[in-house]
Amino acid sequence: MINLSLGANIVLNQGVINIKINSGLPVDASAFRLFANDKVKDDLDMIFYGQPKNQDASIIWQQTHNNNHEFRVDLTKLSAEVQKIAFTITCDQYSPISQLKNLSIQLDCNNEVIALGEVDINNRQEKALIMGEIYRRNTEWKFRFIAQGFNGGLKPLAEHFGVNVIDEPTPPVPTSTVNNTTTSSSVNLNKISLSKDRTSVSLSKRNDYGKIGINLNWNKQEQPTKKGFLSEFFNRSPNIDLDLAAFVRLKDQSIHVIQALGNCFGSFQSPCYVELMGDDRTGANQDGEWIYINGSHWNNIDEVLIYTFIYEGLPNWSQADGVVRIHVPDQPVIETFLTDGNNSNILCAIARLKNDNGAINVERINRYFRSQRELDYAYGWGFRWSAGRK
Amino acid sequence: MAVSLVKGGNVSLTKEAPTMTVAMVGLGWDARVTDGQAFDLDASLFMVSENDKVLSDSHFIFFNNKTSPCGSVEHQGDNLTGEGDGDDEQLKINLTQVPADVKKLVFSVTIYDAEKRKQNFGMVSNSFIRIFNNDTGVEIARFDLSEDASTETAMIFGELYRHGSEWKFKAVGQGFAGGLAAVAANYGVSI
Known part of the structure; x- marks a missing residue:
């Protein structure tokens, strides 16, 4: 297993990779499938709780625990136009990043850990983080440990990838949501958490x-x-x-x-x-x-x-x-x-x-x-x- | 198409760029889009003699000393953020005017304040350093820093050195701990 330092990259020789994000406290995790200019094409390019699987099953999300997310990526199923897949987290309940207990991204293949990137969360003010990305480099696929993000959270993160976020506060009105039939490129990323403060x-x-x-x-x-x-x-x-x-x-x-x-x-x-x-x-x-x-x-x-x-x-x-x-x-x-x-x-x-x-x-x-x-x-x-x- | 260099690889300019009189070293990177401190990369050049030390402190060309005493080397300006396309910083070397006692021109690239800002090349998108023939625009060698020097904060990119009557370029690609100060000290600059 390789311990990745920030910015480090590795070559991926495997066709199927399991990307695990562990956070110690609950966070939301999403994967963005990116094309030219590092942007998404449509709603199908976001994989998260609201859309755990995309149409070609190249990326499948599952939550193995409140604090653990896993993305199964089948590189052989990705279309030739896909340049990158970015794996991200956003904090909601425990925010910013420094409030989490720990934060890491791990790459597994055939139940074996290939690489681990641990984020030093001390003093980190971001509410959303690009944990890492799988990307094309010449004829290979590589992975880079990034851990850079946005203090403003999900909105600037999503916009960075070309996703228009509906700025609707909760409770929501029925608008376009992640839906395979919608033609709008806007994704409603709202999720309502009921807590002590909002019951x-x-x-x-x-x-x-x-x-x-x-x-x-x-x-x-x-x-x-x-x-x-x-x-x-x-x-x-x-x-x-x-x-x-x-x-x-x-x-x-x-x-x-x-x-x-x-x-x-x-x-x-x-x-x-x-x-x-x-x-x-x-x-x-x-x-x-x-x-x-x-x-x-x-x-x-x-x-x-x-x-x-x-x-x-x-x-x-x-x-x-x-x-x-x-x-x-x-x-x-x-x-x-x-x-x-x-x-x-x-x-x-x-x-x-x-x-x-x-x-x-x-x-x-x-x-x-x-x-x-x-x-x-x-x-x-x-x-x-x-x-x-x- | 540039020669993709491995560490220590040599390029004879008489073969690759036979007519070159002016060489240009270009450093480029993308401005930071995420939150946090900007990425400020710096290209520097050391004009060294036989013993691998600078002829004088003023033969260390960097953001605070942009022109060599002889005028053969010019730093085209310090870019603090990487804003803009293509090369963000350039060093222009007029090979015909380099004094005879300069045996080597050593190029380095460093991240300003890397330690304090906790940055390395791998965190900077699309960072590269390259050398090209300014007369023709033909690239001679290139390092993709984000990819191939990702965990480094300072690097010796390569050297132009005299070999008989011709100039050769050697890619070094060697990481360096301690930033620009350490690199400069290594070449005998009093810091």
Whole structure:
């Protein structure tokens, strides 16, 4: 492995490279596919949480942990016009860069570390950083460790790559977002973070909200690749199984529980119009767990309360590092982090979506409870509970 | 097409640029677009004698001493940011007027205040140093600093030296710790 100093470059002999960005605290990571003059051509050239994969699958983003992003780059799939791919981070919650615990970019190939660039974050005032870039040099691909950026954050960074940023403050109006069918070259880079300071957001009233996706993702513990059959006896599995679940109240005042426990998966097409997709028991599914709300029937729904609970594994919220993202079509992603968890409580009420005269009001809750029953009482839903096992 | 030089490679100017009377050394780089202190690269020249030391302090041509006592070497001006296309700094050498006791012209490129600003060539976009025949514009040798000297802050680019009656160019491409002061001291300039 090569330790890269700032500005240093290396030749890439491999076709597929995994670029890992680790930050110690949450940051957003994006890759920009650049053409002549180091500019993007259109929206498809940005790979990030809102567009994890581009059309030729040459770059694929995934968040392996709140603080870890990974881009899988297949150099053999890149078109001949592509000159560079820049890998960037922006700080939102912890800003500027000097507030992070650490920051590095690592290149892996076939699970082997090729190179590592560690940023000295002391006194760094930037809110957005170009971590490094893969670029053409004569007939080769090379990588350079850059760590230069912009004090103004995402906007100057995006503009540097030729992306027009909509200067719309949140809450947003439905405008062009990253969408394969849009012809506009403007990208709405807004993401709404619900935190202690900002606990709710209202989405403007619409007839049809489409398919509303709620995603829970958490720290995927690395599974040892080889394991003796006795190891299960000696080592308690470090894996945490988080279940995503919801209480749903329809306009007719009927109440429903959506959770894997008890096989209450619900239904997207018929009442209660909320469905839990599968159940990720292992955490191996990088995509986490999903609940979909049928936004075409929002007028039949009164409230959806989203919660998660630790089904298996140690109740350690900081280790689980959960993040919930609410995707409403044509709207910025709304996200909230499961922080401040008390480890004696296994359940976290995350957020509720309330029907506010046809609009959706999303309210962050982030309260921890010992059981579904306790949560039920706290918010006055009125279920009857018995112990269960999936 | 310029000769892409490896360290220590020699170019005979009588072969590569037989008619050259005026040589030009060009240094170029892109202005910084990210936030932080500007990149200020400096080209300098040392007129040295047989013993590899400058004839006098005034034979060290740099941003504060732009012309040699004999007038054969002229620094065309100090660019502080890299703003502009092509060469950002140039040194013009009239080979026919270089005094006979000057055996070598040594070219260096350094980053101003590199240590304090925590900069190296690799952080500067498209930085290069080249030598070309000013009469024809034909390039003789070139170093891409961003690529091939990326972790350096100061470098000896190359030397023009006398070989019998002709001038030859030798690419050195050797990094140097300690910036311009260290390079100058190495060639006997009192700092």
